[in-house]
Amino acid sequence: MNTSGAKKVLKKNAMALILFFVYIFFVIMTRGEIFSASNFTSLISQNAYVFVLGTGMLMCMLTGGNIDLSVGSFVCMAGAVFGVLSVNAHLSTPIALLLIFGLGIVYGIVLGFLIAYLNIPPWIATLAGYLAFRGAGTEILNSASRTSAITGFPSSFLKLFSGKVAKSAPGASISYSCLVIGILCIIVVILMNFLTRYGKLKKGYEADSLPYVILKSVLEAAVIGLITYKLAKDGGIPVVLVWVVAILLIYNFVCEKTVIGRRFMAVGGNSETARLSGINNKHVMFGAYLNMSVLSVIAALMMVARFQSANSGAGVNFEMDAISACVVGGVSAYGGSGTVFGMVIGATLIGVINLGMSLICSKFNLNQDWQQVVKGVVLLAAVVFDIVSKSDMKWSSLFRRRKNIKEFSKENSPS
């Protein structure tokens, strides 16, 4: 591979590279603790909601940088309502699930109608939900239970959203079924990489160079292998990971390969062009917010299952996590460009910083507030690095320019 090609690849994947270095940094700082099997599991189960909500937020942002501020509060309220349905009203799990998804769809339709058909700016329309749902959720919990939290969910529900699959046999230190799944995934990924290249070459299209495909396959295999090995050591694959992977694959497919994805990109890229090309912008906006609400319900169920309780603290700042996952992951704040893969990298970076900082804080007895400070600084640094490396700007030219301005003002100052 020539150097300019290599540079291009690096530029495109700058954020992934940053993620790698940040991870290494935390491995060193925590003396390897973050690299332990149990921390792999917690990284996944703690951040599952970011991936789910980030996917929904990605679809909203693609339509023109629109965001949904209400997701965090809606997660709280949906959890509370589900608690009432499932625990207090003793409804069977399938019916309770059906009803809660119904609630999500109703909210999505209302929100979509407000934004797409009444042209209310999305952040105003969702700000109302941000305020109202937090209050409503807390009120429901207060009236439903003396402790303001609903617990005692049926295992038929918990099994769906928490716990593990491909568990290790009793007494075994490692889950072999988990390893087998990992190997199968690696084989599928490598096969797909090479088949795509082969297919392109056969039809005479431009294809990635062979060394690049090999390198890509090796890296992907290493990442999948590492994750499944660590999960196997920790006793199996978390159920939420199955959900997350399924959602990511589906949405990646929708964005990259379907008419729907193309419409989202076009509306965000230039809504007038999209309209005159026969695309119904209103349908797209409506779809984005309906979709977001449904995904919020899934995130709510994940949270309830993880803590085995519906409480009023659930979902605080989730909207910010989802938005930052997208922005860090290179989704345009103006709409029209962004990928699921980018969002995943962004979400993982945030997750790694969260986990790493809490490990460092407990190790060195630091105040938890420092976690917030470092998180802010690292996020900003990561995005600045990403932007500068993507553009043609050079660090040196940034400084040279400053010097010019100084010289200029010196020349022109009255002396």
Add this chain to the structure above:
Amino acid sequence: MSKVLLEMNHITKTFPGVKALDDVNLRVEEGEIHAIVGENGAGKSTLMNVLSGIYPFGSYEGDIVYDGEVCKFHHIKDSEKKGIVIIHQELALLPNMTIGENMFLGNERGSKYCIDWNKTYSEADKYLEMVGLTDSSKTLVKDIGTGKQQLVEIAKALAKNARLLILDEPTSSLNEKDSKALLDLMKEFKAQGMTMIIISHKLNEVSYVADKITVVRDGSTIVTLDCEKDDISEDIIIKAMVNREMTDRFPKRKNVNIGDVMMEVKNWTVYHPEFTSRKVVDDVSINVREGEVVGIYGLMGAGRTELAMSIFGRSYGIGISGTLKIAGEEVILKNPKQAIRHKLAYVTEDRKGNGLVLSNSIKHNTTLANLKALTVKDEAADRRSPIPKLVIDKDKEYEVASEYVEKLRTKTPSVEQLVGNLSGGNQQKVLLAKWMFADPDILILDEPTRGIDVGAKYEIYCIINDLVAAGKSVIMISSELPEVIGMSDRIYVMNEAKIVGEIPASEATQNNIMACIVKSGKEADGIANE
């Protein structure tokens, strides 16, 4: 011979992978109007950016001698200090600010900490008078037309004490009357001793106003012609620009075969979406036949675009009335989607604003209006299936986009190139490709050659001819008379929301078309007087 004000010697500027300027030499004498002409992408704008310091000293080779001294501009402010002021092609005024505020933006009048508004507006009025504008400087920029906005830009440049004024395509958004006024203003400034550089595509304007013409091609200066000594006929300039003999500016069609009426619009009336009592299209009836190019000529603001967009699925205007027949059958098109389904296409005049998604690739833009065609292998089978197919055949998409790039000779390294990175002419080709792929029977082309160079224009004309040769119907809206006359089989003349004339191509001349407009204007005045 008068004094040389500006000399640019051996300017070479390279961007990663491209040599944008290659040993360019330019001499501008004091008090002359110097025109720079060249195809899009020839390097005219790059040259001016080097001159004005947008590309700072050190990023190019060669030197700039201005007023006898070698200049090293690091910033646009440096060159403005010396009196070199550039007016860019795209108007850079803020619509919600007043003329005065705009004029002194970044150059505010008053003390260091406080703006003196009285001084601002009185000075602004002074400069407005110099450019012959009678509006108050307290008028909001959005309330004046583009012609006047261009004058405000010039007044703004004067306020910076310009000695060398550079105008980049100053008339591209103006109608003929405003253009003429602007060119006359330039001549007036010349008489007062100002030096000007004008960059333009419009050769008739250049020969009208310029003292010297420098032709730039592929990043090099080809020739500098003196308008008094040398032959500056359009053919010679065009030849220097594109390096080929243009035997005919408009390709002739062979086997003209005009069939039945394809689309007919009757008594079409449209109202303005905001000023709801204003008719923007008034009782218009037109038709277009199979295999025919129908031109619609009119000045800016005549209602041509409004007519076209209201036909195209009511994408503009309110209170639309009238009948629309396609292939003999009356249809009601409520939105662009239905219009496309009825094989109608509207190729916009505003390719950046509502024609293309600049942040997307050529490939994605080409297929945007007809994504459905990429999802089905067998159309008949698809009609039977109740579930719409949504998965895009990416291979097919790549093939389609490549095919059109080849067919329309779009200059690009690959179909993955972002449309925003292409030159105007190539963007226009992508826009045409997009609508050709939508497989329409009737195409409405709104200013299909606006802002693109002569070579690309010729290619677009060829594409139009190919389309009608294949039995399509084309309605071409244009404000360039030679183009309308050269391309159309039949011409409608539109003025003040009405069709004021219908002239077959054989009888069309610049004179009788303009006569239609002038006559209708008088009639309208007559009615108003009664």
